[in-house]
Amino acid sequence: MPVRIAVVFKDRCQPKRCHLECIAFCPPQRTGTEVIWIDPETTKAVISEETCISCGICIRKCPFDAIRIIGLPEALKEDLVHQYGKNAFRLFRLPVPKQGEVIGLLGPNGIGKTTCVSLLSGEVAPNLGHYRRKKAYWEEVLDYFAGTELHDYLAKIANKKLTTAIKPQYVDKLSKIYTGRVRDLLTKADKRGRLAELIVSLDLASFLDRDIAQLSGGELQRMAIAATMLKDADIYFFDEPSSYLDIYQRLQVAKVI
Ligand code: SF4
Ligand code: SF4
Incomplete structure (x- = not known):
């Protein structure tokens, strides 16, 4: 068929x-x-x-x-990883994060990049197409991926053996969630003692003492990237790290990642 x-x-x-x-x-x-x-x-x-x-x-x-x-393609038929509902978006296959490597996902809006981040970070468990289920069925998911590279990765995610840090896609919403000075937020997030280094490499100095509510989109983006990098995690996800940034800042962020 x-x-x-x-x-x-x-x-x-x-x-x-x-x-x-x-x-x-x-x-x-x-x-x-x-x-x-x-x-x-x-x-x-x-x-x-x-x-x-x-x-x-x-x-x-x-x-x-x-x-x-x-x-x-017929070959994809068996590779359904996640589905949001009937006649809704479906994700086939997942990339496998590897230690010490950076993986970039490119594609138009709606292709599933954010869904990949949600699944690989453990925010959402793959439902293998059973979209009516409300809770995670990790045992079934791990059986499904048995013998693949993803199995070991997802087993660690399911058993909370990997810690993750996520830079959210919509940075414009951050000013509604966080209040206060940028410096205070980043100092609190700095579990790796790298704030001084990131102030230089992400060019944060000019808005460090401003209130988060006063930041532009590009400043919110750089603050969010820095806050994510400062966390102590095994895997870091940066969802849409280039929006609001000019070409120079995009290259800067790519280098730091
Ligand atoms: S649902 Fe649309 S694509 Fe499918 S048979 Fe009917 S008209 Fe054709
Ligand atoms: S809006 Fe389009 S898809 Fe919806 S009922 Fe009308 S013709 Fe059908």
Whole structure:
């Protein structure tokens, strides 16, 4: 059977404002096979990946660009690591962090970089596609990855044998969470005695004595990167470390990482 993913962007799908074109023009639906319908609970379109024939008509007909049908290589079929819901984003495969190495994940928005960070840092346990489960099933996850490089890594994460530090993606929200001077926050975070070094290499001196609420996006970004690096952890994650930075600052941050 062909492997396909049907994604309905819930924020775009607006059945009350369209003419249900996705249902009206779907060829198998028109001949009596149930493929696409409006879920009474969510009031959004739902697509059956089993009966959809990937014709792509609904993608073109939807006035709000709310549908994607993605064909997958057969080889990926067995590699589903995480899924957020029916007709929702899915992540196939995970990179394996290695001691002493820096791994960079590149890709457009929505490709799964932040999900990788959440899974590899242990913030979220892989659900292997069982998106209705509310709790982590680590035993099953470790069985699934048995014999792979990821198994040993995830076993340490599951058993809390690895400590992680994460630089969050949305640094603009930090001023709503933290208050006070930048210097005080970084001094508190400095478990490795590296603050003086990072003040120079990340060019922090000009805003060290300012209040966090007064920082620009680029200053918040550099403060967040420094605070993450100052923690004592086995693995460091930097989610979107280049946003708000100019090219010079991006290179500076890349060198420090
Ligand atoms: S997917 Fe598009 S056409 Fe279908 S119900 Fe939602 S908004 Fe309407
Ligand atoms: S891709 Fe074709 S078969 Fe699948 S839901 Fe859309 S219109 Fe129907």
